[in-house]
Amino acid sequence: MKKIFIALASLALASFILPPKHAPFIKSSIYDFKVDGLSGGTIDFSQFKGKKILIVNTASKCGFTPQYEYLEKLYEKYKDKLVIVGFPANNFGSQEPGTNDEIKAFCTKNYGVTFPMAAKVSVKGDDIAPIYKWLTNKSENGVMDADIKWNFTKFLLDENGNLIAKFDSNVAPMSDDIVKYLK
Structure with a gap:
């Protein structure tokens, strides 16, 4: 009888602890994310384990748009230990009005x-x-709250997927503020 009580109590407790099947999956790591690629396909962040990740919101018609050139240089120089992922967004001044195909062609x-x-x-x-x-x-990343004020805000994650820094738009991709994390 005691075993039946323990089993029923465990089952009742599990129903309170375990989320229902319809509950959204809470992503606790950058590696849980998969996003659509600009040219189709999927970018699976779990494939970047062991590398630092620099995530940047981009725009084609912004005063900071020339940072694309330096993001590419940074990527080429450190691609053995860094991946950069650009996220075109039209949130600031309507500076990314294009379609995915137009953005890809522009970049x-x-x-x-x-x-x-x-x-x-x-x-x-x-x-x-x-x-x-x-x-x-x-509450989601476990490290910081961050406000994105404009295009080309950068988030840096370490080789284990932990968020380690945020850089505002005016921080150049090849600046010491960023490069010091890659040496």
Whole structure:
């Protein structure tokens, strides 16, 4: 009888602890994210384990758009230990009005971008992409709350997927503020 009581009590307790099957999966690590790629396909962040990750919200018609050139240089120089993932977004001044195809053509033609680019997303507001909700909320990433004030805000994660720094738009990709984490 005691074993039956323990089994029933355990089952009852489990129903309170375990989320229902319809509950959304809470992503506790950057490696849990998969996003649509700019050219189709999927960018699976679990494939970046063991490398630092620099996530950048980008725009084609911004005063910071020339940072694409330096993001590409940073990627080329440190690609053995760093991956950069660009996220085109139209949240600031309507500076990314293009389609995914137009954005890809612009990045390739003007800056020779070879680092992974995600499909266009929203990086703040009611329609914020889940990965940006994770990046900007301490309750999700466990490290910091972060406000994205403009295009080309950068988030750096270490080789284990931990968020380690956020850089505002005016921090250049090849600056010592960023490069010191790659040496």
